[in-house]
Amino acid sequence: MNVLQRPTLHDVAARAGVSIATVSRVLNGTGIIRPATEAKVREAIRQLGFRPNRMGRDLRMGQSRSIGVLLPTLANPIFADSVAGIQEAARNAGWTVLITSSDYDTGHEQTAVEGLLSERVAGLIITVTNADTSQVLNSLDNELVPYVLFHNETGNPARSCVAVDNARAGYDAAQTLISHGHQRLGMVAGQFAASDRSRSRHAGFTVAVRAAGLPQPDLIEIDFNSDIACGALRAAFLTPLRPTGIFCSNDLLALRTIAGLRELGLAVPYDVSVIGMDGINVGQLIAPSLASIVQPSREMGRQAFAHLLARIAGDAEPEQIRVPHSYRPGQSLSAAKLQE
Amino acid sequence: MNVLQRPTLHDVAARAGVSIATVSRVLNGTGIIRPATEAKVREAIRQLGFRPNRMGRDLRMGQSRSIGVLLPTLANPIFADSVAGIQEAARNAGWTVLITSSDYDTGHEQTAVEGLLSERVAGLIITVTNADTSQVLNSLDNELVPYVLFHNETGNPARSCVAVDNARAGYDAAQTLISHGHQRLGMVAGQFAASDRSRSRHAGFTVAVRAAGLPQPDLIEIDFNSDIACGALRAAFLTPLRPTGIFCSNDLLALRTIAGLRELGLAVPYDVSVIGMDGINVGQLIAPSLASIVQPSREMGRQAFAHLLARIAGDAEPEQIRVPHSYRPGQSLSAAKLQE
DNA sequence: CGGCAAAAAGAAAACGTTTACATTAAACTC
DNA sequence: GAGTTTAATGTAAACGTTTTCTTTTTGCCG
Missing domain, CATH: 1.10.260.40 (lambda repressor-like DNA-binding domains)
Structure with a gap:
């Protein structure tokens, strides 16, 4: 020896x-x-x-007691927390987790998944920009490796997913704003191309606004990478009939939006009320604290892993798992001023 | 077939x-x-x-073109960003990255490293609670797997590390506060037991304060998991001779501290100036924006990977790599009021 | 204490690569 | 065009496990 x-x-x-x-x-x-x-x-x-030696064992077993995770980014706490949940569940089960991020780039998605498959992961948990048009998913369907869509919803019964009901979340956000007396609503979203979740939330938001008999809400698209006080915000808010209540498609975007509004001389919640989505922790530390539709991100990670493991073991059929969201109040959302 | x-x-x-x-x-x-x-x-x-099939290849090659990363948590953006840097460099080199987190638990550190070693990673990038007393490092020194300490500093020439000069960072933080006219300084730190970085920063901070001929600064220890407005904060600030300028050992803690001060009826920066450390992005989105000693986290990740790869290839000896930090101004730090 | 079932341990093949070494095919040389 | 170098391809072993199939050992009964 x-x-x-x-x-x-x-x-x-x-x-x-x-x-x-x-x-x-x-x-x-x-x-x-x-x-x-x-x-x-x-x-x-x-x-x-x-x-x-895991290499010897894995080769012999033809499987690698490891799963692959593909997320847009770890910079957003919603995904970092999700990963923590996945890892916790994986550790308990004696599995290891390979994490990659796509940076919201469809090309990276493809190569990242290729890389994970080369590692012979036994399964995948992935978040793609758009579950309905994703090329990656189509090619994955031809593989033998089970996967679970994560944060993406799908109507395809052959595909598993773990996600909140995003349309419903958007609907609830609108209702919350409306119940606080807001009549002119708007929604701030990241580039739609980069997120089907954004689109679902917007759809639900719009439904609720219309159902309340209110005018069609503004849609303000903001490039994730652009400056804080971008033109889109300026155009939408420097008008007498500006929205008094807005829903941001995620909390990070909400923080950017609030900062942008501040630069425009608008105070939150005094001039504009803001509700975000995700329920990231820092939202509760800042002033004004951020009202948000909360996703149980850690729990979602746990569930995604549990379901994936069942799929790998052959114990489960594809399933669309909807997890409940909830509303967390915050100072960024207050009652609309009556005189407006 | x-x-x-x-x-x-x-x-x-x-x-x-x-x-x-x-x-x-x-x-x-x-x-x-x-x-x-x-x-x-x-x-x-x-x-x-x-x-x-990577399993076949890895077994034959006796090595797994993958490295292991152990961090305290992904919930802190400083680590999430670091990981992004590591992954970026790894992807470019065709390597994969296994990520685990210890949640600041020494026990978890040991088992996590064990797990990574079982995966036969070719090297490790790790952040431990305390580099000088870590049991994990001692056992790693007996392994054949090279590792790079990350965010931890070490004086041990046999060990590689990539980190900022934490003592110097603390020193600079104090100097910045002092140059803004602050005379009564304090430092807020997470539990010292959980971070040797905290201790180094505190040491440097103290040196600068003494060098300026100012009184010994308060040290306020806060449990990461405790409530926002904790007793320690109350005791330190509900006194007429409370500090007017404080240094928080990381940005997340700074956000908590600012929130805590707010609950005590103290406004930042009007009543108290705050400077954090890490330079997380959200610090620039909030109001007041957070002054901070910035670590180039992403770049640190890249460097850690590059050096580890060199160590794995046998092209490099252990090296203590110091990366430069910088000061990012923010509204949370303003000039001290003269009458005080 | 011989015989036999059950328990315990061993021998060897297989997983999918890479690579040292052997072999064959091509390309010159005079 | 026979001999010789060189280019191209093939053969087979090895990496460290798990597991099937055999073999050996143990324990038990009459």
Whole structure:
């Protein structure tokens, strides 16, 4: 045994005076072994500091007790928290997690998934920009690897997903604004192209506004990468009939929006009320605190993993899992001023 | 070939009418192959949708073109950004990254590293609670796997690290407060036990304060998991001689602290100036914007990976890499009032 | 204590690569 | 065009496991 190499089953077997099969059985608790033998083996393992080589095991098993995760970015706490949930569940189950991010780039999505598949992950949890048109998903359907859409909704019964009801969330956001007396509503969204979730939320938002008999809400699209006080915001708010209540398609965007409004000389919630979505933690630390439609991100991660594991084991059919969202009040949303 | 199995080298070889060695050579660009042969092989690869099995390759190569990353948490943007930098560099080099988090729990650190080692990662990038006393590092030193300390500093020449000069950062924070006229300074830190970085920053902070001939600064320790308006804050600030300028050992803590002060009826920066550390993005979105000592987190991630790769390749000796921090002004830090 | 079932342990193949070495085909040389 | 170098391809072993199939050992019964 080369001292510079990690010990293998053979080394352990040699030292314990048994065969590698026996060592393997001790390690995995399979088969029946005499207590005396097991003791010898365990002692050898301890002495050598042996740790099974996953490469050998995985190759033999044809599977890698690891899953791949593809998210747009870790910079948004909603995804970082989701990952924490996935990892927690995976750790408990003895699985490892490979994380990649696409930076909202469809090209990266494809290459990232390719990379994960090369690693022979046993399954995937992925968030794509657009679940209905995604090329990646189509190619994945031809693979043998089960996957769970995450934060994306799908109507396709052949595909699993874990997500909130985004349209309903948008609807609830509108209702909340309306119930606070707001009549002129608007929605700020990231580039629609980059998120089907944004579109669903907008759709639900619009439905609620119309149902209340209010005028069609403004839609203000903001480039995630642009400056804070962008032109779109200026155009929408420097008018006498500006919205008094706006829904931002996510909390990070809401923070940007509030900062932008501030630059335009508009105060939140005095001049404009803002409700965000996601329920990120910093929203509660700032002033004004951010009202938000909360997603149970960590729990979503746990559920996504649990379901994926069931799919991998063949214990489950594809399923569309809807998790409940909730409303968290905040100072950024107040009652509309009557005189307006 | 079973249609339910992924194709292997053998399948490709059979279809192209060559040997598996030739296919392997085409794949890796090693050896010389006739253009006609290469074309046949590539066509077969295309037709079968072949993708090399990393498990087989890794086992043969004895190494897994993947590295492990251990961080306290992804919930802090400083670490999420760092990971983005690591992943970016890794992707460019064709490596994969396994990410785990310890949640500031020393026990988790040990098991997480164990897990990564079982995956036979070729190297590690890790942030521990305390680099000088860490049990994990001692056991890692007995392994063959190179590692790079990340955000932790070390004086041990046998260990690599990538970090800012935390003591200097604390020193600079104090100087900045002092140069704005502040005379009564304090520092808010997470539990010291959970971070050697906190301690270094505090040490540097204290040095600068003393060098300026000012009284010993208060140290206010806050449990990361406690409520916003905690007793420690109350005790330190509900006194006539309260600090007028405080340094928070990280930005997230600064946000909590500002919120806590607000609950105590103290306004930032009017009553108290605050400077944080890390330079997280949300700091620039909120009001007041957060003054901060900025760490180039993404760049640090890139450098950590680059150095680790060099260590893995045997091209580099352990090295202590110090990256420069910088000061980013913000509204949370203003000039001290003269009459005080 | 011989015989036999059950328990325990071993031998060997297989997973999908890469690569050292052997072999064949092509290309010169005179 | 036979001999010789060089280019191109093939053969087979090895990486460290798990597991099937055999073989050996143990325990038990009459």
